Amino acid sequence: MKEKIRIGCGAGFSGDRIEPALILCEKGNLDYLVLECLAERTIALAQKRKKLDPNKGYDVLLERRIEGLLPLLLRNKTRLITNMGAANPIEGAKKIIEIARNQGLKVKVAVILGDDVFDRISGEELSMEGKKPLSSYGKLVSANAYLGIDAILPALQTDANIILTGRVADPSLFLAPMINEFGWNPTDFDLMGKGTVIGHLLECAGQITGGYFADPVSKPIPDMHILGHPMVDINRDGSGVISKVHETGGAITVQTAKEQLLYEVIDPGKYYTPDVVADFRSVRFQELGKNQIQVNGGSGNPKPETLKVSIGYEAGYIGEGEISYAGANAKERAKLAGEIIEKRIADRFEEFRIDYIGLSSLHGTTLSYESEPYEIRLRIAAKTKDQSLAQLVGEEVEALYTNGPAGGGGARKYVHEVIGVVSILMDRNLIKSTVQILES
Amino acid sequence: MKRKLADIAHSRAGDKGNTLILSLIPFQEGDFDFLVENITAEKVKAHFGFQVKGEIIRYVLPELKALQFTCFEALTSGVTTSLAMDAHGKSLSYALLEMEIGEGV
Structure with missing residues (x-):
């Protein structure tokens, strides 16, 4: 020893x-x-x-x-x-x-x-996080x-x-x-x-x-x-x-x-x-x-006496789109761009989110309400079970180049599959x- | 001049599912008592209302001279399925440090 x-x-x-x-x-x-x-x-x-x-x-x-x-x-x-x-x-x-x-x-x-x-998973087990049956989350x-x-x-x-x-x-x-x-x-x-x-x-x-x-x-x-x-x-x-x-x-x-x-x-x-x-x-x-x-x-x-078990499930797709604005009225133009997208597509998604990167994307507006950044990046993210619908998010943001506010630049679009994770306890x-x- | 927590302490954010965990550690161990007295769970909840939907539990660690805040229902739907930019909440340590504190310590 x-x-x-x-x-x-x-x-x-x-x-x-x-x-x-x-x-x-x-x-x-x-x-x-x-x-x-x-x-x-x-x-x-x-x-x-x-x-x-x-x-x-x-x-x-x-x-x-x-x-x-x-x-x-x-x-x-x-x-x-x-x-x-x-x-x-x-x-x-x-x-x-x-x-x-x-x-x-x-x-x-x-x-x-x-x-x-x-x-050994039946799907009827209740998750530790939501106390819901595992099968209700999606395909395990x-x-x-x-x-x-x-x-x-x-x-x-x-x-x-x-x-x-x-x-x-x-x-x-x-x-x-x-x-x-x-x-x-x-x-x-x-x-x-x-x-x-x-x-x-x-x-x-x-x-x-x-x-x-x-x-x-x-x-x-x-x-x-x-x-x-x-x-x-x-x-x-x-x-x-x-x-x-x-x-x-x-x-x-x-x-x-x-x-x-x-x-x-x-x-x-x-x-x-x-x-x-x-x-x-x-x-x-x-x-x-x-x-x-x-x-x-x-x-x-x-x-x-129990061991934690991590359960992965299919949670659909997240589509994202981003575009930047800078200079005079950058914040107002980014907000207009966000409103345009929201009006056009938000109701087609399970979850829809607008972020203003540089202003409120990390901590919301409570701590940054006085801030006037020189440049700001709009980010739209939405979740859906439908992969092609997820692509629409980025496509709509990209289309702001010619249909949206002045001076929008650097559009990018992403889609990724989401795997959710919840946990149960199992007799060791x-x-x-x-x-x-x-x-x- | 208004002082912020960032002037006297540092913090690290961690996550477990939908739970956010924030440490609060004074640069000078002599400031520990001030933190214990002033940075209560209620104060952190008021500061973080925009982010933390659930309860906040504060743990006081006198041997380590640190505080730990465990914040439930704090990461929207949880790390793996969240639409948030920072799904883990890794940047939220610096949101805690934005809290204003009195002038004298």
Whole structure:
């Protein structure tokens, strides 16, 4: 059993930058690298890709990330834990094996299965959000349960270089290797709470090193163009020190750590994961040196009897159109343009929205009522089940060039399919995970 | 000169479904008591009436010297199906920081 391990987090969402993970892996001296690439909706979109092509449905950047990382992982004996398996972990693992063969490398991938519970959904379950039957939302496309450490641990107990999962609770990706290396008892919920605190701090990668934090006036952060992603040295007692590779940009401070600790936390005394109900209220941060923050505290209560399941459903299409106005009476001309579109098409859509970008598109008018911007961009968005009707939004905005107010420029139009996500809770005894090993 | 929350504190916005979560953290830990005393859930609800339709719960975190505001029914129909420009409400931390506070702290 080790006294200390080091885990890095090289990606905090599916579209995250590629190179921070490469730098961590090359220079971070890591025991484990975690890539967290699966948001709620990302997995529903991946299920749709899998339906179109049964060989797809894993993360779209898996190939690019693995091609660069694989030689570094093997050379430095760093194990990778990632949810890039998304809706199709087996096919994702096959792709990794193919990449290894092409690079002449030997790799073993442990695939975690069992999060896909679509066959156990009747449609009559009530959503947590609206207390309505799932079938009333639209055609269901996916149901993925949040697995926890009990699904990941059997994979870590093999000698696999890469552990590839689908839907797993983000902090569990970090807590599992701590348990594996320190021999922690998974019913020691104080330790589970401490490990979950550290996992939660790291899971969004750059969000603790200055990303989503920086404000050049009040909270300046250096060298954001080469923002480093975080790593943590965890001690057997559950405390840790968060840092980053020296020559990277960004900053880790008590302030960045506080912001990230509270990020997306509905109740700081009750942070639910499959492993523990963690309590963040006793967490303390101390600056040990530049970009070195010590984390202490955190505790926990017994894990819940149910697991959260994310349900994806088809929610129709959103059509959008945008056009800009500037100079004298820009606001009035943009408003006239909005009124024209509203009169022509609004009643044909389930939902219709007019925004004035530069004035009120983000926070409404309450806080910006006195503002007179030099330029303003009209945005129309509308929702419908009918794909061709969704296109009409952009077409109508574009037609303002010659039929609308003076000086309208830069029209753009977009249509995208909407996948909605709601949640239910499922008895955890109904959800069984398995591990499958693939090797090159 | 009128002061705003932005002069003494910073904030990060997060989302879970239709729930908006805003932290409020003083730059100087000495200002924590002022925030506890003055930035109540009711005040935030009044400031955010245009955005938050449901209840706002305030959590006070004395060890961390921070406040957390959990705002229900705050993101129109929820992140995944909203027509809003900023469906996640990520920019709303800066709407909270627009709140005017008294001159003396």
